[in-house]
Amino acid sequence: MASIEKTERDRAAGFVAPALIWVLAFFVLPFAVMIGMSFARLEGRSIVHGFFPDNYLRFFSEPSLFKGLTVSLEITLIVTVISVLLAYPLAWIIAMRVPVRYQRLALMLAVLPFWTSYVVRSYAWLLVLGQNGVINKALMGLGVIAEPLAIASTRTATVIGFVHFFVMLLTLTIYANLIQLSPNYARAAADLGASAFATFRHIILPLTLPGVVTGAFLTFVLCIGDYITPQILGGNSELTLPQLIMLQLGRRGDFPMASAMSIILMAVVTLAYLACARWLKLDRV
Amino acid sequence: MGRILTWAYMALIYGFIFLPVGVLVLFSFQDSRLPVPPFTGPSLRWYAQVLGDRDLMAALGNSLLVALISSAVALLLGFLAAHALARYRLPGSVLIRGLLIAPMTVSYLIIALGLMTVFNQIGLRPSLLATGIGHVVINLPLCFAILYAAMGDQQKNAERAARDLGASEARVLWHISAPMLMAPMAAAFFLSVTFSWDEFIIAFLLTRFDVTLPVEIWSMLRSGLSPKTNAIGSLVFLVSISVLILLELTIFRKPRQ
Structure with a gap:
């Protein structure tokens, strides 16, 4: 009996081994190497390994670097809040007001632009927001403005590009949450004399909060780590943390500094995770 | 009043969602050199340029190659691991599950940077192979999670029956487990x-x-704004949508009740 169990276990270990080895070799090991790298030092063009806290100290003392973190945090928070505020009503309308048989269609339409390439989507916003873009041409044609608005290459453009992406994502997650609610809760509240608003405020909203927080957390993680959108839409007016990381790599091949900044980025994400861990149900997305 | 507000809000948000895509597709048919108003088309000249662009077509082929092979590898590894963890009692299975899911929580930039550092040290040059390895890392958690969640008791009983009838483990996997998981595998x-x-x-850092x-x-x-970029963007969009509709109509079609 024991030997049967042992061969079974060996067989199972054989099944799981390839995946495990892949993750250890190409995820855990690189991550460990990167932590080591973050404590190395760049002297001239060569990397000196050791245990120097220089990179971390420099990051927190040099305003041009540290500002990347505050810019990233500000943009991410603004984007997360706006996206939730825009997506919730849409998800609610699709779940509660659109006839059931059209809901799937409405949802698919709401996320259709997901299927354009991410890089192309940011580029498309450039066409809309640029100096000669659709918005400026339209507003000038209508005589609303005389000079084109400078929207591209500003934080506003970055935020718009991000919000566009995350409204789609959040509509999906919040909708999935809303349709799981039994209509009986709302009915019961109404029977007890609650107004529509009170029902929403005290019944629907609290029940969907875990879904909202999960979506918001996803938004936070994806937004703060993204390089493409701020690089294409924000230009070089103010740099986010990922842009600064790429700059370290490109300009002088400063792997130690880039590694340290990546670790800091991960630390921020981990803190955000701990902050909302109470409501998170990542397995239910 | 509430009704009007509802539909107005919906129209507004849908407008916002479709605005960039609409502009992208419209100005891919632009006749002049800049994809900005006024619209001078329709013309297919930029599509002709895209199809005649060697580099672009090579990149398209590379993308397809990397996507298909890395996804197949991720699916295979994820399937075997999910099978092992769902069917057998393994020591440390919680830890293993955590490890397999972990890459999902880390930004792609950080994964790329780590791989770049390691590949640099072992002398693996930036290439499609290096990119493919990275893509397996990001897709393995996804494949594993989807398949692990889909493995239920129904399959377990069928697998046991096949085993009792003398099928080898490989045949059980190939003839029973895999076909029963067709939809989640396809997803x-x-x-x-x-x-x-x-x-x-x-791909940017590893090629x-x-x-x-x-x-x-x-x-x-x-090199700035160009209708050519619109054209390739629209083409990719069209292909993605077609594949999506095809899948929706075939594999993911809900059985009628």
Whole structure:
């Protein structure tokens, strides 16, 4: 009996081994190497390994670097809040007001632009927001403005590009949450004399909060780590943390500094995770 | 009043969602050199340029290759691991599950940077192979999670029956487990292909001469706005939507009740 169990276990270990080895070799090991790298030092063009806290100290003392973190945090928070505020009503309308048989269609339409390439989507916003873009041409044609608005290459453009992406994502997650609610809760509240608003405020909203927080957390993680959108839409007016990381790599091949900044980025994400861990149900997305 | 407000809000948000895509597609048919108003088309000249662009077509082929192979590898590894963890009692299975899911929580930029550092040290040059390895890392958690969640008791009983009838483990996997998981396998594979196909930062840092499509489009952006970029963007969009509709009508079609 024991030997049967042992061969079974060996067989199972054989099944799981390839995946495990892949993750250890190409995820855990690189991550460990990167932590080591973050404590190395760049002297001239060569990397000196050791245990120097220089990179971390420099990051927190040099305003041009540290500002990347505050810019990233500000943009991410603004984007997360706006996206939730825009997506919730849409998800609610699709779940509660659109006839059931059209809901799937409405949802698919709401996320259709997901299927354009991410890089192309940011580029498309450039066409809309640029100096000669659709918005400026339209507003000038209508005589609303005389000079084109400078929207591209500003934080506003970055935020718009991000919000566009995350409204789609959040509509999906919040909708999935809303349709799981039994209509009986709302009915019961109404029977007890609650107004529509009170029902929403005290019944629907609290029940969907875990879904909202999960979506918001996803938004936070994806937004703060993204390089493409701020690089294409924000230009070089103010740099986010990922842009600064790429700059370290490109300009002088400063792997130690880039590694340290990546670790800091991960630390921020981990803190955000701990902050909302109470409501998170990542397995239910 | 509430009704009007509801539909107005919906129209507004849908307008916002479709605005960039509409502009992208419209100005891919532009006749002049800049994809900005006024619209001077319709013309197909930029589509002709795209199809005649060797680099772009090579990048498209590279992307397809990397996406298909890395997704197949991720699906296979994820399937075997999910099978082992769902069917057998293994020591440390909680830890193993955590490890397999972990890459999902880390930004692609950080995964790319780590791989770049390691590949540098072992002398693996930036290439499609390096990018493919990275894409397996990001898609393996996804494939594993989807398949692990889909493995239920129904399959377990069928597998046991096959085993009792003398089927080897390999035959059980090939003839029973895999076919019964057709829909989740297709979903996992399709999602992986989508993510790999569209992935930029890993491919950007881990390729040099042979690049993938997002990297090629990125370098096109450096020369400014061009209807050609609109055309390739619209083409990719069209292909994605077609595949999506095809899948929706075939594999993911809900059985009628």
